[in-house]
Each structure stands twice: as C-alpha cells, then as structure tokens.
Amino acid sequence: MAKVSSFKNMLLTLLATTFISSALLAGVHQLTKKAIEKVEVEKINAGIKKVLPEFANNPSDNISKKFVDGDTVAIYKATDSEGKLIGLAVQTFTNKGYGGRISLLVGFLADGTINNIDVIAHSETPGLGDKIDPRKHPFSIQFQGKNPDTFKLQVRKDGGDVDAISATTVSSRAFCDAVARAYKIFVEEMVKYNPNFASKIQAANDAVSGATKIN
Amino acid sequence: MKIQIILKGIFKENPIFVLMLGMCPTLATTSSAINGFSMGLATTFVLVLSNLTVSLIAKQIPDKVRIPSYVVIIATFVTVIDLLMAGYLPDIHATLGIFIPLIVVNCIVLARAESFAAKNGASNSIVDGLGSGLGFTLALSLLGFARELLGEYAIFGTKLIETDGMVLFILAPGAFIALAYLTVLFNMIKKRLIK
Numbered sequence: 001m002a003k004v005s006s007f008k009n010m011l012l013t014l015l016a017t018t019f020i021s022s023a024l025l026a027g028v029h030q031l032t033k034k035a036i037e038k039v040e041v042e043k044i045n046a047g048i049k050k051v052l053p054e055f056a057n058n059p060s061d062n063i064s065k066k067f068v069d070g071d072t073v074a075i076y077k078a079t080d081s082e083g084k085l086i087g088l089a090v091q092t093f094t095n096k097g098y099g100g101r102i103s104l105l106v107g108f109l110a111d112g113t114i115n116n117i118d119v120i121a122h123s124e125t126p127g128l129g130d131k132i133d134p135r136k137h138p139f140s141i142q143f144q145g146k147n148p149d150t151f152k153l154q155v156r157k158d159g160g161d162v163d164a165i166s167a168t169t170v171s172s173r174a175f176c177d178a179v180a181r182a183y184k185i186f187v188e189e190m191v192k193y194n195p196n197f198a199s200k201i202q203a204a205n206d207a208v209s210g211a212t213k214i215n
Numbered sequence: 216m217k218i219q220i221i222l223k224g225i226f227k228e229n230p231i232f233v234l235m236l237g238m239c240p241t242l243a244t245t246s247s248a249i250n251g252f253s254m255g256l257a258t259t260f261v262l263v264l265s266n267l268t269v270s271l272i273a274k275q276i277p278d279k280v281r282i283p284s285y286v287v288i289i290a291t292f293v294t295v296i297d298l299l300m301a302g303y304l305p306d307i308h309a310t311l312g313i314f315i316p317l318i319v320v321n322c323i324v325l326a327r328a329e330s331f332a333a334k335n336g337a338s339n340s341i342v343d344g345l346g347s348g349l350g351f352t353l354a355l356s357l358l359g360f361a362r363e364l365l366g367e368y369a370i371f372g373t374k375l376i377e378t379d380g381m382v383l384f385i386l387a388p389g390a391f392i393a394l395a396y397l398t399v400l401f402n403m404i405k406k407r408l409i410k
Contacts, residue, residue, distance in 0.1 A: 005279035006277070010279060013275070013277055014284065015286065021290070028299070032301065034302075035302030036301050039302060039305040126382055126386060128383040202376060
C-alpha cells in the first residue's frame with residue numbers, strides 16, 4: 001500500500017505533482033493557443049457576416065470598445081473594398097431577460113437601419129423565451145429594415161411598434177431593451193463618421209431609459 | 216477478465232443508473248442526445264487518463280495527500296481536454312460550456328481513481344476507466360435521446376413533427392423525470408439478464 005506520510009514526502013509529492021501538471025498545461029496551452037485564437041476570430045467574423053451585408057475588410061481588426069451601462073461592449077466596423085463604411089456591428093446586452101443576461105449582435109447600416117440581429121447568448125426558457133432566437137421563431141426578423149428613429153423599440157403593450165412573442169412579454173421587452181441599447185451605442189459611435197448623428201443621441205438615450213422605466 | 220471489467224462499468228456498476236454518481240452534468244447537459252454523448256466521451260477521456268496516471272503513481276504518493284494529488288491530476292486532464300476542444304471542436308465546446316471544467320468535480324472520476332486505480336495495475340485501470348466511461352456515455356446518450364424525443368419531438372436534431380414538444384422534458388424537472396424512468400427500465404432489464 002501507500003507510503004507512510006511524513007512532512008517531507010508529502011511536501012515533495014505535492015510539489016512534484018503540481019509542477020508536472022503546470023508544465024503539461026503550459027505545453028498544451030502553447031499548442032492550442034493559435035487554434036483557439038483563430039476560432040475566436042472566426043466566430044466573431046461569422047457573426048458579423050450574419051448581421052451585415054457583404055464587406056471587404058476584416059472587422060475583427062477594426063474594433064472599438066465602449067463602456068456602457070456597467071459593461072464593455074465591442075463595435076465592429078465593416079467597410080467595402082474602397083474603404084467606404086457599410087455599417088457597424090454592435091455588441092449589446094440586457095440584464096432584464098427572464099433568465100438574466102441576453103447578448104446580441106446588431107448590424108446597423110450606415111444610415112441607422114437595422115440590417116439583422118443575431119442572438120449570441122441567452123438563458124431564456126426553452127420553448128418560450130428562447131423564441132427570441134431567429135432560428136426558432138420569426139420574432140427577431142421584424143426588426144430587419146427598420147430604423148429606430150421611426151420604429152419605436154418597445155412592445156405594443158408598452159406603446160411601441162414591436163410585436164411581442166405571445167406569453168413571453170418579459171423576454172420580448174428585454175430584447176427590445178438590448179436593441180435600444182445597441183442603437184444608442186451605434187449613434188454615439190456614428191458621430192465619428194457622420195456629424196448629423198449628433199442630433200440623435202438624446203432620443204436614442206431616452207429610448208433606452210424609456211425601455212428601462214417599465215418593470 | 217478485461218471484458219468483465221468493461222461490462223461491470225456498463226451494467227453492474229453503471230455510474231448513473233446504479234451508482235448514481237455525477238448527477239450534476241448528467242441532468243444539466245442531456246437536453247439533446249448529441250450533447251449527452253459528447254459529454255460522456257469527454258468524461259471517458261478524463262477517466263481513462265486519470266485512472267492510468269493514478270495507477271502508475273499511487274504507490275509513490277503518501278496516504279495523507281493522495282486525494283489532493285488525485286484532484287490535481289484530474290484537473291490537469293480536464294483542462295487539457297477543455298483547451299483541445301476549444302481549439303479544435305469549437306461547436307461542441309460552445310454547447311457544453313461550463314460543464315467541461317466541471318468534470319473535475321464529477322465524483323465518478325475521483326471514485327474510480329480512489330476505489331479502483333489506486334489498488335490495481337495500469338492495464339486494468341485503463342480498462343476500468345473505459346468501462347465506467349462507456350457506461351456513463353451510454354446513460355447520458357439514452358437520457359439525452361429520451362429528453363430530445365419527448366421535449367422537441369426530434370431525433371439527433373431532426374424534427375419528427377413540426378410542432379413544439381413537451382417542453383417540460385427539456386427543462387430541469389424533465390431531466391429528473393426521464394432519469395427516474397430510465398433507471399427503472401435499466402434495472403428491470405438488468406434483473407432479467409442476471410436471471
């Protein structure tokens with residue numbers, strides 16, 4: 001059976017075990033680092049491809065980070081082959097989901113129109129709240145081609161223009177909250193490229209706090 | 216002899232249906248057959264490697280620090296597979312998410328290390344890890360299959376009927392219900408076979 005325990009051999013055994021483990025992990029980390037980074041970039045690019053029309057640059061090289069409502073989000077810039085801005089893909093979130101946080105990627109065209117929305121992560125109830133996912137239910141499709149200047153990002157029950165998923169008002173509201181936050185981030189970022197957007201900041205800000213007032 | 220050890224892991228001492236070990240990943244990751252299957256394979260990988268390592272060094276480890284040493288060994292292999300999956304199988308890694316790192320605290324891995332690998336030779340320990348792992352994989356796949364079938368009316372992601380299933384079975388309570396019925400079924404079949 002096992003050896004008798006003495007302070008010295010216990011210390012040595014644990015030192016040896018942890019040392020070998022760390023060496024092995026360092027090796028595997030080195031080995032997989034490139035692959036993992038590649039996967040991350042591909043994941044981001046694939047997501048951006050879903051929400052924006054065809055672009056020529058590599059948006060994950062054109063990231064600007066922004067601190068919004070207690071969290072850092074990324075904004076990806078997509079341009080065509082001549083460097084002209086096609087649109088921005090804005091990472092956004094809400095903490096008002098039925099299961100907590102919902103993370104979205106919203107693609108805006110240069111004029112502020114929503115091109116498409118992809119759900120990155122959520123913990124909504126399967127069969128009910130998870131219908132915010134475009135693969136499960138057409139709910140999020142209704143945002144396509146709408147401009148938040150004229151399309152009020154609240155469910156109809158709250159006086160907005162969004163058709164909620166039946167029996168799933170909390171998730172639908174949370175989704176609107178996340179999209180309104182995305183628009184706010186988008187407008188603030190767009191001022192860099194188009195000064196006309198400066199006049200829209202106030203309205204976009206109010207839209208987010210308006211969505212927040214309910215509940 | 217070796218076949219017997221494998222069969223023991225699958226039937227007589229099935230980690231899920233008989234020993235009831237490692238319930239957390241069992242209930243949480245089995246919302247579809249594929250998820251259950253990949254979780255089972257990841258655990259099998261860890262089981263085989265940790266069993267092998269523990270059987271090789273068990274005699275060198277002082278009694279009082281054996282559990283910490285085993286935990287370090289298991290955690291190392293879990294992190295290895297976590298990194299490998301993140302790099303080369305990103306889709307499965309994304310669905311299993313937090314449950315891969317949680318294999319560390321899956322009691323079945325530590326239980327096999329402590330109760331079998333520490334007392335047996337390397338080749339038998341590998342076989343034991345394989346047997347328990349296969350038993351675990353079988354149980355998780357069956358559970359995932361049943362829950363997917365009832366909860367989504369789908370088999371391996373393909374919808375049989377274009378309508379919402381019994382959502383309960385995808386949710387947590389459905390995991391308990393499905394597990395209970397499968398355990399009953401498993402033990403009935405086991406009894407028949409033994410007679």
